Every structure is written in C-alpha cells, then in structure tokens.
Amino acid sequence: MTPRSDGPEALSPSHARTSLSLLADGSHVNLLGNVHGGVVMRLVDSTAGAVAQRHSGGPAVTAAMDEMAFLEPVHVGDILRTVAQVNWAGRTSMEIGVRVESEPWNEAGREPLHVASAYLVFVAIDDDGHPREIPRLAPQTPDEVRRAREAEIRRAHRLARRAEIEATREQHVH
Numbered sequence: 001m002t003p004r005s006d007g008p009e010a011l012s013p014s015h016a017r018t019s020l021s022l023l024a025d026g027s028h029v030n031l032l033g034n035v036h037g038g039v040v041m042r043l044v045d046s047t048a049g050a051v052a053q054r055h056s057g058g059p060a061v062t063a064a065m066d067e068m069a070f071l072e073p074v075h076v077g078d079i080l081r082t083v084a085q086v087n088w089a090g091r092t093s094m095e096i097g098v099r100v101e102s103e104p105w106n107e108a109g110r111e112p113l114h115v116a117s118a119y120l121v122f123v124a125i126d127d128d129g130h131p132r133e134i135p136r137l138a139p140q141t142p143d144e145v146r147r148a149r150e151a152e153i154r155r156a157h158r159l160a161r162r163a164e165i166e167a168t169r170e171q172h173v174h
C-alpha cells in the first residue's frame, strides 16, 4: 500500500479482491435448461458489491454495469466461481472487473472454463445517499497497471457517450 499525502493511504487492488461461489441447480435454469443469465449477473453484482464496500469502507451502490459478456453456457451441476477486484478508482466511483469461471461439481482436476466477464461502476454513498470520497487505488503488478489503464479508456468512453447523448437531447428539445 502506498501512503498518500492528501488523505487516507491508497489501497492496492488485492486489498478488496473477493471471490464468491454458487452451485447451479434446478432453481437456476432458463426455459432452455441452461443456467439463466440473470443468475450469473446477480452473482457478478454481489461480488462487485462486496469489493466496492471493502475498498470504499462503507456503503456503495451499482451505478452501471457494462460489457457483461457471456462466453459459454452454464449448466446445472456446474460450480460457478467469481473473482473480482477494483480496476480503477476515481473521487467517488470505482470500476470493478469480475471474471466468472465454471467447473463440474463432481469432477476434480478439470481446468475451470471462463464463462463470463463484466465491468461495473459502483459509487460510494454517505448516510444521505450522496456520493462520498473513496481511497485511491495503487495498482502494483503489471496486470493491475494494465487493468487501470484500460479502465480509464472505458470510463472516458462512458462519459463521452453520456455527454453526446445529453447534447443531442438538448438540441431536440430547443
């Protein structure tokens, strides 16, 4: 962890890294018999929420979920495992990356399959529900530095897209 001169010390991504697991059963299926995408999304959101609370030291809410990619179907009997960490932290918001892997519940030694990935934006809030400041992030490993760099690109695109849409709305109102 790197101390900072203007506030609480910065935290490394490993400080808040979190993993959750779920054994997919008959209650998780969609009409095709595979595991419902919403089940995976819920697990992703819960994992990212735990990471956000751990990094920010208090309540944090989901502001956006983007680039939720489903790469492989998930079946009943699969163990789903998430791993998530803070990729980037701003003043009050943070991007959290989540990777989801699966493996059969009854077979040892199989390589886990990468089934989904997502990037979520969480905002830390105070007692009144207003955004509150969070500790800075201190990426350390080359992977953490790469994730932070790529998260900044996604953030710039998110904000630019939102600003562009708002501008076209104003043009059409007046």
Ligand SMILES: CC(C)(COP(=O)(O)OP(=O)(O)OC[C@H]1O[C@@H](n2cnc3c(N)ncnc32)[C@H](O)[C@@H]1OP(=O)(O)O)[C@@H](O)C(=O)NCCC(=O)NCCS
Residues within 6 Å of the ligand: 061, 062, 063, 064, 089, 090, 091, 092, 093, 094, 121, 123, 125, 129, 130, 131, 158
């Ligand atoms: C998230 C929330 C607190 C943001 O409040 P707000 O008044 O719009 O906040 P601001 O405009 O001051 O933005 C605060 C931060 O969030 C970021 N942010 C807000 N909405 C965002 C979005 N859709 N995408 C990316 N970043 C976003 C801002 O860039 C800013 O980041 P920074 O402080 O790190 O620079 C508010 O929109 C909210 O309460 N939403 C509902 C959240 C919720 O209930 N989630 C669960 C749904 S089931």
